[in-house]
Amino acid sequence: MSFQKLDExxxxxxxxxxxxxxxxxxxxxxxxxxxxxxRADAMAALAGMLHRQASAPEIADWIDAAENEDLNDDQRIALAEFRRHYTNLTCLPAEFVERQTSQRLRSEQLWRDLREKNDWKSFRPALEGIVSLVREEAAMRASVLKLDPYDALMEQYDPGNRAADITPVFDKLKTFLKDFAPQALAIQEQRDAKRPRKPLSGTYAIDKQRALGLAMMGAVGFDFTHGSLSVSHHPFCGGVPTDVRITTRYKTSDFLSALMGVLHEAGHALYEQNLPHQWGHWPLGRARGMAVHESQSLFVEKQLGRNPAFWRWALPVVERELGENWSLDDILPWVHHVERGLIRVDADEVTYPLHVILRYELEQELVSGRLEVADLPEAWDAKMHEYLGLSTLDNPADGPMQDVHWPGAAFGYFPSYTLGALMAAQQWAAFEKVHPAANSEISEGHFEAVNDWRRTNIWSQGSRYSTPELIERATGEKLDARFFIEHLEKRYGQA
Amino acid sequence: MSFQKLDExxxxxxxxxxxxxxxxxxxxxxxxxxxxxxRADAMAALAGMLHRQASAPEIADWIDAAENEDLNDDQRIALAEFRRHYTNLTCLPAEFVERQTSQRLRSEQLWRDLREKNDWKSFRPALEGIVSLVREEAAMRASVLKLDPYDALMEQYDPGNRAADITPVFDKLKTFLKDFAPQALAIQEQRDAKRPRKPLSGTYAIDKQRALGLAMMGAVGFDFTHGSLSVSHHPFCGGVPTDVRITTRYKTSDFLSALMGVLHEAGHALYEQNLPHQWGHWPLGRARGMAVHESQSLFVEKQLGRNPAFWRWALPVVERELGENWSLDDILPWVHHVERGLIRVDADEVTYPLHVILRYELEQELVSGRLEVADLPEAWDAKMHEYLGLSTLDNPADGPMQDVHWPGAAFGYFPSYTLGALMAAQQWAAFEKVHPAANSEISEGHFEAVNDWRRTNIWSQGSRYSTPELIERATGEKLDARFFIEHLEKRYGQA
Structure with a gap:
């Protein structure tokens, strides 16, 4: 009876x-x-209804009572996930959530304005307010969840992720990348000197780019009866599993940018479209978490979409849709372009993890109180210098003011990006091990086997396992940076 | 305090x-x-939440208590409309509403299937069930609202509309049309014989038709910062006043069909976009009713969009967008085409009211019990024969099975269509009286004055007055068929 109430x-x-x-x-x-x-009014009101209904006190009683009911296996694991959700949702008092919501909105608005003006001084007090709020939040979550404060924040995004497990993995990767990134850049420079690039400078009509994107999405498994592609200012994957909305944006001078965006979002979409439908109205039926979600988008964008084998199949499709003939040697320098820069979202797969590790390290210090906002610009600059040889001291807009996450009080989210990249590489390696024809199939445009593997091991599992468990069950071992390192060495370490 | 609760x-x-x-x-x-x-599940659940929240018993107390509060004028009329809404929403017991909803859904599904098969015999029991349900509903509404049963049904769609007022107006129109429709057809035949029509048989690319539609919508006053045009199987006007969604469908062989659809829906949209925003969250801020809404769509489509003066301005726009040159003598025979047919939705403005009056008369008989469903095919055929000289005896799919309204239990809705046409003509006449330059302005593409008149007299009033009051205040007299009759005589009665 109580489980029935949860079901309703x-x-x-x-x-x-x-x-x-x-x-x-x-x-x-x-x-x-x-x-x-x-629209904002309507969504705020609906979000309020959702929060009130999802956090109603009687739900705690239903969850407790359902433990003693005669449940089947699905219902039992669903119940555990109901409990996890409810606990995470209710571990902050309503008074705090209201204060947090309004402070976060104000700080985001301020950030939008002040980032444009590169005005750290005016932004600093707002960020100090947010950090103090986040410390408060982390302490409350930690006390309810019996976790370390930073782990308690990460728990919202990927259950089971712990700094004690992630830090050694990131350290291994960081040590590797500090040497490898300059090597990859030098290799690229030599190659470009030997063979100047064919410029990506045609004029690619938007309707043709759209047709190309649709063809590629369809090929990698996107189900057009349960989703669509449109245009937005920032690409995203939204909607619901039965009707997934992905978007891209087009530059007429560069077809790769929109196309890679489409593949990335299609990766998110495949996960959503292939979640277990029978659990669709339970928390159990949802995607596991942010890092796992990112592993699915990066799997399609990086493991598949930037794989030379993929381009053996894709070039004729590009020629058909855009009417332009590229050779593998023409396109791969663009597909594998590496560049040292200040901006995380513009980074390539070699340098991106260093941007994330920098933030991961700094936000732990901020949450623990070992670092204060006043010292952030110097701390950021020091790491930026150490990891990428760049300085942001006179440019806070591209330093600690770069991302919306911190002004939005989303601490504990950044690691998801690089965890996703590591997981994607580890999944590809696990798949290739049991399916040696992986590359040759992809070079012929066959994605059935790789999708079957992901459907079985990732998509169909919904939220059955914690993030680390899911990855270990899928790939046969705990998360390890070596798969991603080997992937980078193979793709970027050879002249 | 109680009004504040209603406001929230x-x-x-x-x-x-x-x-x-x-x-x-x-x-x-x-x-x-x-x-x-x-989507259906989600909308049903949201509709359930809406109904529960809007019909909660404590609202009755708030409304009563608010009567004794110190309210300003706006709040006082808002309160009256809150009460009207609440009464209409709660005058049926929940048990009945559930029974009605499921019976209506079943009957609509059956209708879709059986209409296609022209199978009256199998459909008849379902319609009998619906009619018996509607009689029950009408009796309950009548008893709460202290109205005649059919008036109580109409009250949902246009408050204040009473059969005792409408019937004499419709009778005058019917008497006129039974003679006038054959005359208009004869005049058309003579004209076509004298000057054969230029066929509407080009190939009009959809993107060009869309551009034409957008140009015309914009010209008649559609605000693209608060709305958009897209494509759907059946044209509609939906969305919300700050973001009105209108649609059309395109035939490449005929640009007039989509264009007239766009103008019709743009007429609905203008009403929504120009409702009083400050009352947006009160029932008072809504469009008055279905007949008034239809008067706004027909105003744009028929009074403006089929006005020869309009086409003096529109033809160069058509030429610019479609690249085809039409003269007034080419286009007007199509814009004013009259045809005697069985199907209401395909009818022109001369014959359409006869289709509606037929249904209005028959549904009153069905609600009162003076007519039974078993006798409906003969009764329909007799009127069809009398009004339009056509028979549907062997073709019930195009007779009493023609529309979704009856299988959907929407009795009392049909008169809205023709009331809208009459009101539109009466509004145009009232406007022209105070603004003799009406036609010459329109022939130059200036719609500001006519929109100002409608904004002042109709749009900005929201639900302040009952439908008959609104029309009388706007036009200076009660609804009268003579304006529409004069309009038809002018447009269709001259060789």
Whole structure:
């Protein structure tokens, strides 16, 4: 009876989540510009209803009572995930959540304005307020979840992720990359000197680029009966598993940028489309977490989409859709382009992890109180200098003011990006081990086997296991940086 | 304090209505085909939340208590409309609403299937069930609202509309049309014989037709910062006042069909976009009713869009967008085409009212019990014969099975269509009286004055007055068929 109540609640919450997901995707794609204020009001009201219904006190009783009911296996694991969700949702008092929401909104608005003006001095007090709020939040979450404060923050994004496990993995990767990134850049320079690049400078009509994106999405397994592609200012994957909305943006001078965006978002979409439908209205039926989600997008974008084997198949498709003939030697320098830069979101797969590790290290210090916001610009600059040989001291907009995460109070999220890259490489290695034809199939445009492997090992599992368990069960071992390191060496370490 | 509670409730209900409106428009325009089932579940759950929140018993107390509070003028009329809404929403017991919803859904599904098969015999029992349900509903509404049963049904769609007022107006129109329709057809035949029509048989690319539609919408006043045009199987106007979604469908062989659809829906959209925003979260801030809404769409489509003066301005726009040169003598025979047919939705403005009056007369008989479903095919045929000289005896699919309204239990809705046409003509006449330059302005593409008149007299009034009051205040007299009759005589009665 109590499980039944949770099941019915699941349907109600799913309806509100459905509305929020579609309204959110619609806002970025089809909404008239003047519709924003009422849309924000409507979404805030729906989010409030969702939060109130999902955190109602009687749910705790239902969860406790359901433990003693005669449940089948699915229901039992669903119940555990109901409990995890409920605990994470209710471990902060309502008074705190309200204070946090308004402070976060104010600080994000301020950040948008002050980042543009490169004005760290005016932004600093706002970020100090946010960091103090985050410390408070981490302490409360830690006390309820019996975790270290930073782990308690990460727990929201990927259950089971612990700094004690992640730090050694990241340290190994960091040690490798500090040497490897300059090597990869030198190799690239020599190669470009020997064979100047064919410029990516045609004019690629947007409708043709769209057709190319659709062809590629379809080939890698995107189901057009349960999703669509449109345009937005920032690419995203939204909507619901039965109707996944992905977007890209087009530059007429460069078809690779939109295409890689499409492949990345299609990777997210494949995960959503292939989640276990029978659990769709339970927390158990959702994607496991942010790092796992990112592993799926990076799997399609990096492991598949930047694989030379992929381009053996893709070049004729590009020629068909865009009418331009590229050779592998023409395209791969662009597909594998490496560049040392200040901006995380513009980074390639070699340098990206260093941006993330820098943030991962600094945010732990900020949460623990070992670092204060006042000292952040110097701390950021020191690491930027050490990891990438660049300075941001006179440019805080591209230093500690670079991302929305911290002004938005989302501490503990950054590691997901690089964990996703590591997991994707580890999944590809595990797949290739049991399926030696992997590359040759991909060079012929066959993605069935690799998708079957991911469907079985990742997608169909929903939230059955914690993030580390899921990866260990799927790949046969704990998360290890060596698969990603080997992947980079193979792709970027050879002249 | 109690009015404050109603005000807050208004915001919550508006959020759910916003979600339902956007989800509904999205479903018909952008949803992936496989997303339908979850969308239906989500919308049903949201509609349930909306109904429960809008019909909660404590609202009755708030309304009563607010009567004794110190309210300003706006709040006082808002309160009256809160009460009207609440009464209409709660006058049926929940048990009945559930029974009605499921019976209506079943009957609509059956209708879709059996209409295609032209199978009246199998459909008849379902319609009998619906009619018996509607009689029950009408009796309950009548008893709460102290109205005649059929008036109580109409009251849902246009408050204040009474059969005792409408019937004499419709009778005058019917008497006129029974003679006038054959005359208009004869005049058309003579004209076509004298000057054979230039066929509407080019190939009009959809993107060009879309550009033409956008140009015309913009010209008649559609605000693209608060709305957009897309494609759907059946044209509609949906969304919310700050983001109105209108749609059309395109035939490459005929640009007039999509264009007239765009103008019709743009007429609905202008009403929504120009409703009083400050009342947006109160029932008072909504469009008055279905007949008034239809008067706004028909105003743009028929009074403006089929006005010869309009085409003096529009032809160069058509030439610019479609690259084809039409003269007034070429286009007007198509814009004013009259045809006697069986199908209401395909009818022109001369014959359309006869289709509606037939249904209006028959549904009153069905609700009162003076007519039984068993006798409906003969009764329909007799009127069809009398009004339009056509028979449907051997073709019930195009007779009493023609529309979704009756299988959907929407009795009392049909008169809205023709009331809208009459009101539109009466509004145009009232405007022209105070603004003799009306036609010459329109022939130059200036719609500011006519929109100002409608903004002042119709749009900005929201639900302040009952439908008959609104029309009388706007036009200076009660609804009268003579304006529409004069309009038809002028447009269709001259060789």
């Amino acid at each position: 609640l699941g349907h109600k919450l799913e309806a509100l989540e459905h509305a929020l997901a579609i309204l959110g995707a619609d806002e970025a794609t089809h909404m008239a510009v003047g519709g924003g204020e009422k | 409730l208004g915001h919550k209900l508006e959020a759910l209505e916003h979600a339902l409106a956007i989800l509904g428009a999205d479903e018909a325009t952008h949803m992936a085909v496989g997303g339908g089932e979850k």
